[in-house]
Amino acid sequence: MAKELKNFTKRSDNYSQWYNELVVKADLAEQSAVRGCMVIKPYGYAIWEKMQRQLDDMFKETGHQNAYFPLLIPKSFLSREAEHVEGFAKECAVVTHHRLKNDPNGGGVVVDPEARLEEELIIRPTSETIIWNTYKNWITSYRDLPILVNQWANVMRWEMRTRMFLRTAEFLWQEGHTAHATKEEAEAEAIKMLNVYSDFAEKFMAVPVVKGVKSPNERFAGALDTYTIEAMMQDGKALQSGTSHFLGQNFAKAFDVTFMNKDNKPEYVWATSWGVSTRLMGALIMTHSDDNGLVLPPKLAPIQVVIVPIYKNEEGLKAISEKVEPLVKELRAKGISVKYDDADNRRPGFKFADYEIKGVPVRLAIGQRDLEEGTVEIMRRDTLEKETVKFDGIVAEVERLLEDIQNNLFTKALKMRESKTVTVDSYEEFKEKIEDGGFILAHWDGTPETEEKIKEETKATIRCIPFDGDKTPGVCMVTGKPSAQRVVFARSY
Amino acid sequence: MAKELKNFTKRSDNYSQWYNELVVKADLAEQSAVRGCMVIKPYGYAIWEKMQRQLDDMFKETGHQNAYFPLLIPKSFLSREAEHVEGFAKECAVVTHHRLKNDPNGGGVVVDPEARLEEELIIRPTSETIIWNTYKNWITSYRDLPILVNQWANVMRWEMRTRMFLRTAEFLWQEGHTAHATKEEAEAEAIKMLNVYSDFAEKFMAVPVVKGVKSPNERFAGALDTYTIEAMMQDGKALQSGTSHFLGQNFAKAFDVTFMNKDNKPEYVWATSWGVSTRLMGALIMTHSDDNGLVLPPKLAPIQVVIVPIYKNEEGLKAISEKVEPLVKELRAKGISVKYDDADNRRPGFKFADYEIKGVPVRLAIGQRDLEEGTVEIMRRDTLEKETVKFDGIVAEVERLLEDIQNNLFTKALKMRESKTVTVDSYEEFKEKIEDGGFILAHWDGTPETEEKIKEETKATIRCIPFDGDKTPGVCMVTGKPSAQRVVFARSY
Numbered sequence: 014m015a016k017e018l019k020n021f022t023k024r025s026d027n028y029s030q031w032y033n034e035l036v037v038k039a040d041l042a043e044q045s046a047v048r049g050c051m052v053i054k055p056y057g058y059a060i061w062e063k064m065q066r067q068l069d070d071m072f073k074e075t076g077h078q079n080a081y082f083p084l085l086i087p088k089s090f091l092s093r094e095a096e097h098v099e100g101f102a103k104e105c106a107v108v109t110h111h112r113l114k115n116d117p118n119g120g121g122v123v124v125d126p127e128a129r130l131e132e133e134l135i136i137r138p139t140s141e142t143i144i145w146n147t148y149k150n151w152i153t154s155y156r157d158l159p160i161l162v163n164q165w166a167n168v169m170r171w172e173m174r175t176r177m178f179l180r181t182a183e184f185l186w187q188e189g190h191t192a193h194a195t196k197e198e199a200e201a202e203a204i205k206m207l208n209v210y211s212d213f214a215e216k217f218m219a220v221p222v223v224k225g226v227k228s229p230n231e232r233f234a235g236a237l238d239t240y241t242i243e244a245m246m247q248d249g250k251a252l253q254s255g256t257s258h259f260l261g262q263n264f265a266k267a268f269d270v271t272f273m274n275k276d277n278k279p280e281y282v283w284a285t286s287w288g289v290s291t292r293l294m295g296a297l298i299m300t301h302s303d304d305n306g307l308v309l310p311p312k313l314a315p316i317q318v319v320i321v322p323i324y325k326n327e328e329g330l331k332a333i334s335e336k337v338e339p340l341v342k343e344l345r346a347k348g349i350s351v352k353y354d355d356a357d358n359r360r361p362g363f364k365f366a367d368y369e370i371k372g373v374p375v376r377l378a379i380g381q382r383d384l385e386e387g388t389v390e391i392m393r394r395d396t397l398e399k400e401t402v403k404f405d406g407i408v409a410e411v412e413r414l415l416e417d418i419q420n421n422l423f424t425k426a427l428k429m430r431e432s433k434t435v436t437v438d439s440y441e442e443f444k445e446k447i448e449d450g451g452f453i454l455a456h457w458d459g460t461p462e463t464e465e466k467i468k469e470e471t472k473a474t475i476r477c478i479p480f481d482g483d484k485t486p487g488v489c490m491v492t493g494k495p496s497a498q499r500v501v502f503a504r505s506y
Numbered sequence: 507m508a509k510e511l512k513n514f515t516k517r518s519d520n521y522s523q524w525y526n527e528l529v530v531k532a533d534l535a536e537q538s539a540v541r542g543c544m545v546i547k548p549y550g551y552a553i554w555e556k557m558q559r560q561l562d563d564m565f566k567e568t569g570h571q572n573a574y575f576p577l578l579i580p581k582s583f584l585s586r587e588a589e590h591v592e593g594f595a596k597e598c599a600v601v602t603h604h605r606l607k608n609d610p611n612g613g614g615v616v617v618d619p620e621a622r623l624e625e626e627l628i629i630r631p632t633s634e635t636i637i638w639n640t641y642k643n644w645i646t647s648y649r650d651l652p653i654l655v656n657q658w659a660n661v662m663r664w665e666m667r668t669r670m671f672l673r674t675a676e677f678l679w680q681e682g683h684t685a686h687a688t689k690e691e692a693e694a695e696a697i698k699m700l701n702v703y704s705d706f707a708e709k710f711m712a713v714p715v716v717k718g719v720k721s722p723n724e725r726f727a728g729a730l731d732t733y734t735i736e737a738m739m740q741d742g743k744a745l746q747s748g749t750s751h752f753l754g755q756n757f758a759k760a761f762d763v764t765f766m767n768k769d770n771k772p773e774y775v776w777a778t779s780w781g782v783s784t785r786l787m788g789a790l791i792m793t794h795s796d797d798n799g800l801v802l803p804p805k806l807a808p809i810q811v812v813i814v815p816i817y818k819n820e821e822g823l824k825a826i827s828e829k830v831e832p833l834v835k836e837l838r839a840k841g842i843s844v845k846y847d848d849a850d851n852r853r854p855g856f857k858f859a860d861y862e863i864k865g866v867p868v869r870l871a872i873g874q875r876d877l878e879e880g881t882v883e884i885m886r887r888d889t890l891e892k893e894t895v896k897f898d899g900i901v902a903e904v905e906r907l908l909e910d911i912q913n914n915l916f917t918k919a920l921k922m923r924e925s926k927t928v929t930v931d932s933y934e935e936f937k938e939k940i941e942d943g944g945f946i947l948a949h950w951d952g953t954p955e956t957e958e959k960i961k962e963e964t965k966a967t968i969r970c971i972p973f974d975g976d977k978t979p980g981v982c983m984v985t986g987k988p989s990a991q992r993v994v995f996a997r998s999y
Contacts, residue, residue: 043640043643045575045576045636045640046576046580046583046636046639046640047576047578047579047580047627047636050576050577050578051576052573052574052575052576052640053573053574054573055571055572055573055655058571058572058573058574059571059572062572078548078551078552079548079551079552079555080545080546080547080548080551081545081546081551081678082538082545083538083539083540083543083544083545083676084543084629084660084662084676085540085543085599085676086540087539087540088606088614088615088617089614090539091606091615092614092615098614098615102606102615103605103606103607104604104605105604105605105606106578106601106603106604106627107601107602107603107604107605107606107617108599108600108601108602108629109600109601109602109603109617110599110600110602111597111598111599111600111664112596112597112598112600112664113581113584113595113596113598113600113628114596121581121582121585121591122581122584122585122591122595124581124600124602124626133617134540134599135606136577136601136629143538143539143540146539147536147538147539147545150536156851162548166660167577167659167660169577171604171605183576183577183578185574358649
């Protein structure tokens with residue numbers, strides 16, 4: 014089975030198939046019996062839990078509290094904000110009845126036609142509408158503002174083509190929904206949360222991201238501005254990894270949410286919303302993993318260090334276990350998650366392959382000769398480099414290695430992105446370069462028409478108008494009209 | 507507003523109304539726009555998060571891992587287990603369509619009749635069916651067992667009469683689903699998790715519970731045995747607070763889940779499931795709270811200590827703040843959650859009332875004279891006792907008090923339960939005593955018919971056949987037939 018585990022598609026042969034196989038073989042997730050919905054398996058969920066915990070801490074540090082709003086949204090709510098309904102009221106799960114009954118013809122259970130709902134309910138594709146309908150009752154005066162609330166929840170969008178973690182009908186996410194007294198404060202909040210997302214992506218996921226603002230075509234339905242972090246996968250495609258929206262007063266107007274300002278005059282409330290989802294799992298997997306399986310940054314690895322004993326008999330195992338037990342304790346005391354795998358029903362070679370495919374950052378192997386010589390074999394998953402080192406001082410070595418792997422993964426991903434980012438001035442060159450994948454920095458005249466034309470002809474979209482980098486004005490590569498700055502084009506997931 | 511906050515129904519006047527008002531006034535939850543679904547507000551959710559974190563730690567300590575399964579269940583799955591379909595396929599939310607479209611008559615959006623699902627999907631009322639359909643692919647050999655998985659999720663049961671936290675259409679819960687090679691192991695798991703629940707209830711919620719097994723009438727649909735923890739509310743009614751089910755091989759048979767045992771022979775897998783929900787919030791609120799508002803056990807209080815400065819001017823506040831800041835730090839270093847409320851827009855009297863209604867266990871108040879005399883006023887929420895003590899040594903005093911409050915709440919609740927538990931031998935006496943509320947220990951002949959008769963005539967049900975206590979056999983109070991031991995009767999939520 015060790016061999017079978019390793020026997021999967023190479024990235025260079027078929028990147029997409031490599032990803033699909035990896036998700037299953039690393040035991041992260043699998044397709045369920047329900048179209049487009051996945052089962053997140055314990056190992057995959059453990060990574061998601063680490064992400065959640067870290068993000069939740071960061072939200073709380075920035076003053077947010079969690080709450081919970083209903084799963085179901087009255088159909089009429091979706092129509093209240095004109096653009097929102099266009100964006101979200103199309104492909105969604107609709108609840109029409111509230112009862113089943115035994116089939117009078119004996120065919121199991123059937124929908125009871127008498128239990129039809131007066132108004133259909135939609136499984137939330139996102140919660141702006143139900144939340145702003147609620148905020149109406151929470152807000153009277155400027156003293157009630159800001160409201161800084163986040164929700165961890167499942168949402169549903171009836172996607173036609175799904176891929177595990179990247180695009181599923183049901184997915185898990187967090188959605189922050191904040192209410193403010195001024196435009197400036199709401200805009201600052203949207204930017205603040207974008208920065209939280211980019212910090213999380215870069216410092217914990219080791220995924221470098223480009224921060225910027227979306228073009229009008231790519232904006233969230235109902236937003237005045239959508240900010241985004243865009244990551245580059247190893248095939249050069251962009252993955253939108255998190256978005257933060259400045260919603261202006263659109264939802265306040267749609268749900269009639271006003272507050273009395275300090276001058277005792279009514280004003281509409283200003284809003285933001287921001288979210289990241291289990292899609293981050295896709296970004297994590299695709300950024301670092303290799304043809305041998307998953308590669309995880311130590312800060313998000315459920316198991317950071319695995320220790321595998323190599324022994325001939327029970328006595329041999331006992332001697333190794335006695336040596337290893339204090340080490341396990343010492344590593345745990347340092348906050349390092351360790352697994353000592355002394356299971357008897359799998360051979361070391363199998364264990365090695367399994368932990369390699371699961372992306373455990375550091376593997377220690379210890380055998381009879383190591384005991385005699387006071388050594389241990391240490392392997393790092395990112396480079397697959399092995400080394401035999403002194404057992405004494407191994408704790409410091411593991412700590413150093415975990416930090417090094419975390420940094421190395423980020424640096425490697427950044428270099429990859431830089432090597433696949435090009436600057437282009439003519440549309441001809443653009444059409445050529447886009448076939449290689451990667452980010453293209455090019456001038457654009459700022460119109461939806463030009464963006465649409467480029468998308469139709471090349472399948473590339475504007476990922477964002479980046480905050481950082483070259484701000485020199487120029488002329489649009491397609492129309493020759495003035496352009497304020499280069500924007501990031503790419504094909505995307 | 508301080509006065510208004512306190513102006514609510516007394517428990518002795520209308521216990522049910524007192525509860526409903528308290529949930530809203532303590533800012534725990536509110537009704538949403540969707541029938542039977544509540545919004546859990548940040549303060550209520552913070553308590554639920556503390557419960558979740560503690561339970562999750564306890565599940566992991568007992569070897570369980572989290573995973574996530576789909577929200578939607580194919581209708582046909584519910585019919586696979588005969589009793590399960592009777593119990594759960596009645597009142598549930600049914601998804602029949604996957605698209606809305608613009609109303610051709612201009613009336614917003616309507617369900618697109620062309621987007622009808624081939625098979626209707628049910629929002630999970632519980633997940634045994636979809637999970638056992640998944641386990642089928644995970645289990646081949648005895649080496650794949652046990653599977654010890656838990657899921658934190660939202661579920662939906664279309665209840666006709668709902669009450670916040672106690673019975674809502676949508677609720678949050680965890681559901682453990684385990685798979686085992688032997689009957690003995692599965693039974694031991696079901697009991698182990700019941701013990702986790704009772705430990706959590708007693709040591710963290712400070713809610714004493716009676717552990718026992720349900721009578722056949724009250725069993726989970728599809729279980730061979732349902733174990734339960736039953737708590738007594740202040741009105742003497744029972745609240746089923748957590749259940750753990752030994753499912754035998756019922757779901758394995760329904761979904762054809764077999765494994766090769768050590769003798770290489772196929773066997774059906776043995777199962778358990780166990781869950782607690784946001785209903786625990788109801789138990790927590792109703793067990794400890796009083797006519798002044800919420801009372802929280804320190805171990806689950808989002809804010810354990812609040813410090814309120816009493817000052818005349820900015821200079822006065824500054825002097826107090828300088829004294830208080832090191833104290834806040836010292837308390838936090840001890841892992842105590844502290845809020846220093848120096849907000850200028852609310853007067854101390856208002857703050858006192860607000861924290862009282864929110865059940866903050868310990869309140870410190872410090873004014874100008876305290877500064878001069880080196881004192882501080884300390885109030886404990888459970889008894890409302892106030893005392894002025896030396897500022898020096900206040901950290902130790904707060905620690906002692908938090909522990910004392912935690913213990914006192916449990917002792918008080920236990921005494922209350924004991925004072926309302928009676929032993930009864932005749933059905934006449936039973937009918938009289940049941941009107942006073944409380945638990946009645948009585949003999950029962952073990953038949954569903956007798957239980958049904960008692961329920962119809964008195965509205966009391968068998969809460970459980972208790973594990974502990976008097977095991978002396980006797981005769982049924984209704985039929986005079988033999989009874990193995992006394993069982994616990996009560997009216998319940």
